[in-house]
Amino acid sequence: MTIKKITKVVLLILITTLTTTFILLTFFLKKPQVQYYTPFQPEEQIGHSVPSVKSVPIPKVVTFANDTLPLDRDYVKESLDRELLVNSYWQSQTLILLKKSKRYFTIIEPILEKHGIPDDFKYLAVAESALNEVALSPAGAKGLWQLMNGAAKDYGLTVNSYVDERYHIEKSTVAACKYLKHAHDKFKDWALVAASYNAGRRGVLNQMEIQDASSYFDMLLNPETARYLYRIVAFKVIFENPKQYNFILKDSDYYPLFDTYTVTVKHSIKNFSTFAKNHGVSYKELKYYNPWLRKPYLKNPRQKSYQIILPKKAE
Numbered sequence: 001m002t003i004k005k006i007t008k009v010v011l012l013i014l015i016t017t018l019t020t021t022f023i024l025l026t027f028f029l030k031k032p033q034v035q036y037y038t039p040f041q042p043e044e045q046i047g048h049s050v051p052s053v054k055s056v057p058i059p060k061v062v063t064f065a066n067d068t069l070p071l072d073r074d075y076v077k078e079s080l081d082r083e084l085l086v087n088s089y090w091q092s093q094t095l096i097l098l099k100k101s102k103r104y105f106t107i108i109e110p111i112l113e114k115h116g117i118p119d120d121f122k123y124l125a126v127a128e129s130a131l132n133e134v135a136l137s138p139a140g141a142k143g144l145w146q147l148m149n150g151a152a153k154d155y156g157l158t159v160n161s162y163v164d165e166r167y168h169i170e171k172s173t174v175a176a177c178k179y180l181k182h183a184h185d186k187f188k189d190w191a192l193v194a195a196s197y198n199a200g201r202r203g204v205l206n207q208m209e210i211q212d213a214s215s216y217f218d219m220l221l222n223p224e225t226a227r228y229l230y231r232i233v234a235f236k237v238i239f240e241n242p243k244q245y246n247f248i249l250k251d252s253d254y255y256p257l258f259d260t261y262t263v264t265v266k267h268s269i270k271n272f273s274t275f276a277k278n279h280g281v282s283y284k285e286l287k288y289y290n291p292w293l294r295k296p297y298l299k300n301p302r303q304k305s306y307q308i309i310l311p312k313k314a315e
Contacts, residue, residue, distance in 0.1 A: 065118035065190035083234035115177035145176040167292040191216035
């Protein structure tokens with residue numbers, strides 16, 4: 001092969017190699033245009049531009065238990081703004097809470113009313129447990145209202161190896177109402193009552209004495225309790241105005257109410273699997289509606305009366 005032909009072959013190979021390298025680099029190094037969507041992105045922008053993250057609306061007047069928050073104080077307004085932002089942009093969690101709200105509020109609201117507790121305290125349950133009746137905290141607080149063992153027993157709940165009524169929606173709500181009413185007898189202020197649910201009555205009283213203060217909004221509290229009321233109020237604002245915070249739900253999106261009936265038992269039950277089958281449900285269904293039954297069986301030597309909840313079956 002002549003030198004001229006060899007040169008042509010080498011040049012051809014070189015050109016082919018460079019072309020291939022260029023194509024590969026272009027393919028792998030090209031950055032795709034990623035679209036980010038936020039809850040406050042105008043609908044006409046979707047798919048056309050990358051929007052900036054926007055602030056959320058703060059109502060001019062906000063109340064808790066019929067008392068108006070002093071939003072003219074910078075730290076009050078900014079504290080509420082923080083909780084509104086956190087819960088508006090944590091879209092999946094807040095959306096789930098909204099979906100669950102009708103189911104649980106339908107049970108909670110009449111119990112609050114019966115015990116003279118302001119309706120706004122239903123949002124305390126949202127803040128405490130995310131409306132999860134089987135919630136368990138690292139400190140050992142359990143249920144929808146996150147009651148500790150001692151407090152649960154003090155307010156009339158059964159807590160033992162077989163039954164833990166902190167997981168019972170109605171009964172735990174009654175116990176929480178008793179605590180809240182007792183706290184209000186002491187503080188005469190619902191904001192302080194809410195704070196005491198987080199920090200304890202003694203904890204709030206100590207800070208009132210140290211700081212010579214009688215209002216939640218005048219007190220310097222630990223970070224968790226300092227955020228606590230604002231978190232509750234933020235849930236209230238969002239739940240009462242979901243569209244304003246861009247949570248769009250149809251009536252069918254909300255989880256349905258429990259359609260159930262009760263069976264009264266005053267005896268021990270050897271096997272809940274057999275008990276469930278005898279009532280036309282599965283063991284899982286029985287436990288789903290009765291998480292307060294803690295074992296696969298029930299020992300009831302004192303023949304205490306229990307109401308076991310079972311789902312109605314479509315005919």
